[in-house]
Amino acid sequence: MKILKYQKGKDNEYKIYTDKEIYRLYDDIIIKYELLLKKEISDKELDNILKENNLLNAYYMALKAINIKLRCEKEIRSLLKKKSFNNKEIDYALERLKKDGYLNNKVYIEAYIHDMLNLYMVGELKIKNDLINLGFDTKEIEIYLDKVDKSIYKDKIEKYINKKLKANKKSKKEFINKTLNELINKGFNKEDILIYLDNIEIIEDDREIEKIINSLYTKYINKYDINTTKLKIKSYLYNKGYSNVDIDLYIDN
Numbered sequence: 001m002k003i004l005k006y007q008k009g010k011d012n013e014y015k016i017y018t019d020k021e022i023y024r025l026y027d028d029i030i031i032k033y034e035l036l037l038k039k040e041i042s043d044k045e046l047d048n049i050l051k052e053n054n055l056l057n058a059y060y061m062a063l064k065a066i067n068i069k070l071r072c073e074k075e076i077r078s079l080l081k082k083k084s085f086n087n088k089e090i091d092y093a094l095e096r097l098k099k100d101g102y103l104n105n106k107v108y109i110e111a112y113i114h115d116m117l118n119l120y121m122v123g124e125l126k127i128k129n130d131l132i133n134l135g136f137d138t139k140e141i142e143i144y145l146d147k148v149d150k151s152i153y154k155d156k157i158e159k160y161i162n163k164k165l166k167a168n169k170k171s172k173k174e175f176i177n178k179t180l181n182e183l184i185n186k187g188f189n190k191e192d193i194l195i196y197l198d199n200i201e202i203i204e205d206d207r208e209i210e211k212i213i214n215s216l217y218t219k220y221i222n223k224y225d226i227n228t229t230k231l232k233i234k235s236y237l238y239n240k241g242y243s244n245v246d247i248d249l250y251i252d253n
Contacts (some may be wrong), residue, residue: 002040006030012156025049055180058085058093063102074135090108108143109136110143126187151239154195157188161196172202212237 007015014030016023018221029052033045041049059081062076071079071093080090097103109131116127124145131141161179168175171219183193213233220229 001043001046003035003038006036015132020083023050024054025053026060028056028119029053045177053094054085054089058083059096060091061085064100070108070111072102072134072136076103105136105140106144109141113144113148116229117148119154122186123154123156123183123188124148125189129187144154153188154192157193161200163204165200168202172200173203176200 002019003018004019007017009015009024012027012209014027016025016035025035029049032052033041033049035041035049058080061078065071065076065079076097077090080093085093094103101119112131112134113127116122116130128138128141130146132138160183164175164179172179180190180193180197184190216233216236217229220232224232
């Protein structure tokens with residue numbers, strides 16, 4: 001195959017014009033195979049050149065992705081697979097990234113924990129599970145999570161509960177159950193949550209329960225007799241967290 005000309009491309013790439021087609025090769029390859037001094041290369045040599053160039057292509061693409069956003073090994077592997085690189089090319093890229101210091105578990109885990117604590121409403125368990133799903137070892141994760149001041153999680157819980165209380169129209173039981181489940185789903189420790197929920201005070205709005213009763217009464221009275229209607233209203237209110245005493249009081253009225 002004859003080489004017709006060379007053209008400097010973007011960054012560290014060259015365009016190689018041949019009598020067959022145009023190739024994009026990294027300058028590492030150009031230098032290694034002394035291509036600027038050659039006018040012709042064999043098909044076998046070209047095959048080796050393209051294979052090595054693909055290895056470098058995987059590496060530089062991964063490096064570009066890391067420069068945009070810090071990434072772990074699992075994320076890089078997934079990204080390169082989507083770009084149709086084979087396992088050999090991906091493994092080369094990952095090994096070189098590690099060797100060059102671009103893949104560092106300590107740096108990634110600490111940065112991840114910092115961002116999650118400062119940017120999101122999440123607890124320790126959510127952070128831990130996310131990092132496990134990203135391929136990190138549990139013991140390795142716990143080393144860095146143990147360094148976090150536990151009061152950060154408690155402050156987050158308290159602020160979340162106080163914010164919810166300001167807009168609350170639910171019964172105390174319903175508020176506690178709903179808020180507890182929400183915070184557990186966000187990865188906070190159940191015991192830490194209950195410290196605050198066990199001490200909240202909710203003054204139930206008479207107008208709210210009356211509104212519910214009137215709405216349910218209108219819904220059921222045309223379908224059932226008065227006793228069945230009362231039972232259905234009581235069941236609904238009980239499941240919403242109202243006490244039997246309060247329910248009976250309002251129903252009787």
